[in-house]
Amino acid sequence: NLFRQNEIRIGVMPTGRLNAITDVQGVKVGQVTIVQGDSVRTGVTSILPHGGNLFQQKVPAAVFVGNGFGKLAGTTQIAELGTIESPIVLTNTLSVAAGIQGIIDYTLQQPGNEKVQSVNAVVGETNDGYLNDIRGMHVSKAQVLQSILQADTGVLAQGNVGAGTGTVCFGWKGGIGTASRQLPANLGGYTVGVLVQTNFGGVLEIAGVPVGQLLQKYALKDELNHTPDGSCMIVVATDAPLDARNLERLAKRAFMGLAKTGGIASNGSGDYVIAFSTANKVPHQPTATVLPVQYLHNEATTPVFMAAIEATEEAIINSLFAAVTMKGKAGRTIEALPKQEVLELIKNYKRGKAQ
Amino acid sequence: NLFRQNEIRIGVMPTGRLNAITDVQGVKVGQVTIVQGDSVRTGVTSILPHGGNLFQQKVPAAVFVGNGFGKLAGTTQIAELGTIESPIVLTNTLSVAAGIQGIIDYTLQQPGNEKVQSVNAVVGETNDGYLNDIRGMHVSKAQVLQSILQADTGVLAQGNVGAGTGTVCFGWKGGIGTASRQLPANLGGYTVGVLVQTNFGGVLEIAGVPVGQLLQKYALKDELNHTPDGSCMIVVATDAPLDARNLERLAKRAFMGLAKTGGIASNGSGDYVIAFSTANKVPHQPTATVLPVQYLHNEATTPVFMAAIEATEEAIINSLFAAVTMKGKAGRTIEALPKQEVLELIKNYKRGKAQ
């Protein structure tokens, strides 16, 4: 990726092997991009905490609400029970119902779930209505199901794909982004991976360089004629053995990473973080009422927190560097970040190669 | 109703005219009951805070989660913005997507909403899967829409109707129930109305009489062979001018009313309270950034709180007295509360007519 190729660094910690959420062992991502005609620019991105039966083997999880102008489904049950039991589906604001339906269909059909009568579908969204005919509701439950079924480990596409197909970030084309951090062995060697769907505004900073100001494109610049509204969905995965309480704390740190990119969590923004850990599974039908588990002591959480801040900041920037100019609804165009110009700016500010 | 006819009273406050949520001026309720063949026993109940365009004229609102094993859609935006902008739809657990879709269709189609691209659909549910073929997902978005469109003020049906068609409460047939309380003029004269969808367990008490124990039917009686799981959706309406913060407090009191019926909020229960006030509308497009409003001072909230406790307790009991025996899925039958026997018990315990 252009960003890393130019030796620009965010933070002080090393990335995982792929610099992606899939660096967390077992995590799978599937994406369906829906581009039709002049005005359909949307899609679905599904994140699977593991490749098995998620309903039968739930994972500890938590949600942090940065700003709750959004329709994220599934939050209260996650908070109550401390687990996620479904794929996490990201899509557009008016397609949450399709997302829920797709997850339910998927779950009911899985072998072993023949008697399941209740599924807590986790569906996040941002509003791609500037480029996409969102009122047309062009995401079907079949496409949601497809995104789940084709989810895979390994490298994943970023930018104008899946749920990021039609999104806008800091006035430029946003989309799906991902990044990861890996702790040194003496801090546990854990991996934290992040995936974002970027659709928000503010005053863009890249590795501390005030790119938004330099390009004269930022929130409230012309006194509200440019709205910063929008949203950011953030999914954080880790193999650190965190329980739900510490995952909520981890989720809050991802929001700090968003802040570092210049995001301002404007009134109209739906900024949510969903965090889960793959280290302990929570069986739907436990063999005993008391379960032995292993959890990280509070005192050992700080490096994991720091990794989430860095990985989120970089995942957001990666979404901008991966995205390309997109034409959509009503003849509108959202330009990609002018990457060469931005790289020059960054170098001029002593970051990256020329430093 | 049998309960009041027998001069059994819950609490110390007078009811509103209809003893129903529709005693709150402007509130409308619409219900679609879906009974097909041997195993479809479900439905939809919609509550409209007012009869106008809810998206354009939102109402202050809040949610309290008693126990969050449920899929209530729309909570985080209510918490963030302090408003509800859609009908409140109640249905079964696996039909939340249909509920959301029906609300979105309704909202997008309303005159004045031609440019709306984001709708926070509020959809609650309980699990009617004991009597209903819930995996069949027999609620359509058209039926949701129908329940909204036929919503009306005035008397409303209780028991085996709408979202209460297939529910079970304290081991007896539950369903939709409603009740209200009206404050005396010197306490503001406000009305609090409650509607419940009862599908939960515990140790039933009616007006303090230990009916569950007397009938030998209660939670954990035979050490977990009778599961108390289930859920209760509670909607509280008031014309008292409460802001979102005080509505959240009001919602918490409704949960106290549930406790008084013997509900125990078991692990598997999705017990939610949605509270709204009709006194102040919040315009989607305000004419000014600073809005003059009138809110009740904290010090004047206690009588309103007490009304919510009483009305919720009675609404739950009313759901039991209104419900009738229902046969459903897999040849199962859930008996209605044996009303004459229960009335005798209550009299024997010095409540009601014989007192």
Place this chain on the structure above:
Amino acid sequence: NLFRQNEIRIGVMPTGRLNAITDVQGVKVGQVTIVQGDSVRTGVTSILPHGGNLFQQKVPAAVFVGNGFGKLAGTTQIAELGTIESPIVLTNTLSVAAGIQGIIDYTLQQPGNEKVQSVNAVVGETNDGYLNDIRGMHVSKAQVLQSILQADTGVLAQGNVGAGTGTVCFGWKGGIGTASRQLPANLGGYTVGVLVQTNFGGVLEIAGVPVGQLLQKYALKDELNHTPDGSCMIVVATDAPLDARNLERLAKRAFMGLAKTGGIASNGSGDYVIAFSTANKVPHQPTATVLPVQYLHNEATTPVFMAAIEATEEAIINSLFAAVTMKGKAGRTIEALPKQEVLELIKNYKRGKAQ
């Protein structure tokens, strides 16, 4: 106790051996009653989750706020870290500082804590200012320390003692109350113990009998000339291996027990529940970053929840039955519940011996 002697029962579960919070193995309670001259009527009640060094061996814990008009110290750290590291001290509203100071002195002085520089003191309160010269602040840190040092297992005094010396409940003399429930072996055999400091109002019910109405003494009876304000501090102990998340859920159930006594959580009430588990200790200085622990699965929590509801309801009633008439500040008197009359009423309503 008069209540049990008359064979009145609350709920369906058996009590622990002492029907007290100290039925939970290791829990200690210490109380200092401060009655001086005509107008000092206050005190301190301390609850120790175990008899060892609480700072070095913390216990999982959580707080639920029923109504937050109160000054409970220590809540945010409990929520963040999921533990309590100090005795829990109850006293009067204006003596919270003395409570904190007493806890800090105690903690800093304990062997092994020579380097401790931070202590999260947990101090709850209710306002005994009707009978007590609360503005005089007659609780000293030395008395707080004394209550901690003399804490013991076994039977504990109830009624006008410790932090309950000057409190008022449902218009009658309140005070300290305690109760417990024990689960059958096949549900885990766990014990739940509750201690309350009762100082609140509403419409009193005892075992479902509408005592408040029968005695013509209840909230809002004369339209606000009798204020229901006040508070209830509730401490819930259990040896069930609950983590902080499930302890918060347990705490919420105690609030349901309060509701069953007729409490209404009026605007001015500080109703808090502090719940802790003695099953897993959380070391201040862990020997490893990942700790093996054993926690109860969500699915096994319901009986523990139900025990908390019952024990809280009974602990409140016990505080009323144990309390005696008290004269205090400004020549005021608060009468004890007229016990014989109430027992007759209860019998007349088919509860208790004559049933």
Place this chain on the structure above:
Amino acid sequence: NLFRQNEIRIGVMPTGRLNAITDVQGVKVGQVTIVQGDSVRTGVTSILPHGGNLFQQKVPAAVFVGNGFGKLAGTTQIAELGTIESPIVLTNTLSVAAGIQGIIDYTLQQPGNEKVQSVNAVVGETNDGYLNDIRGMHVSKAQVLQSILQADTGVLAQGNVGAGTGTVCFGWKGGIGTASRQLPANLGGYTVGVLVQTNFGGVLEIAGVPVGQLLQKYALKDELNHTPDGSCMIVVATDAPLDARNLERLAKRAFMGLAKTGGIASNGSGDYVIAFSTANKVPHQPTATVLPVQYLHNEATTPVFMAAIEATEEAIINSLFAAVTMKGKAGRTIEALPKQEVLELIKNYKRGKAQ
């Protein structure tokens, strides 16, 4: 101030006249610095939302907990009632009791409060125990009272003063800092002022320049031999007419400002934001139960949010630029930020004068 003198800018909005919390009309700050002998390095900083009787004329307020390893007193009542009724006192971790006592004494003694029996004291803290003999508890309630009584509008001291006397930030000497932002007239013209007590760690960035990395001093650098623990208390004042709900949202944005300085909210950090608005007063004894008020519509909050982010970031940096090297307990020294070196670094990164 060196920072602004060198034309370094944080954000895009103009400051208020003094670039201080006292730019919000009526807000007063009082500080008592306690330096005695070799090892007492502590103090008190009090913030008064207005100069009148705060108990009788409360202000709308909210708290956001960034990381709750701290002892902030008063949070649950603020959340429940939506108001602050006392000065906000900042001090050290083990002196919270003195802070509460000082506030209570102050409040009980104020004319008009002769009958007050309940005060919700708001006391925040950070742990200055590295330089200060914190176990000696050298802050008295008299000094707390003094800080309140001498509170004033206008310019206020920053750095090693008051509650910031002994604090450490990013490994350098921290302390008290302040800053403000003023919105343009067409966005309401509101002022947002921030005061911070900085005592936390992370990877320092100043206006985006990676100062912590350049100076080789940052969290986890030597793999946990340098602990990033600590805390940050943040107080946000505004004259924008926000209600408690929107003040909580505002408080959350201040935490984003902390993130932009490189703070990581480590496990051991007590990072709290207290936000209040001076626009509407809430009378303790209202003349009517329904009060007409004027609140900002949700849609107009974004610029106020952005101002809080910028002002918090700058207030933290200001605390570092104002602080000077301090010797304290056990012969320890904490160096001031090497200001000239840092200014050179910043210029070299194209910020400030030479740009």
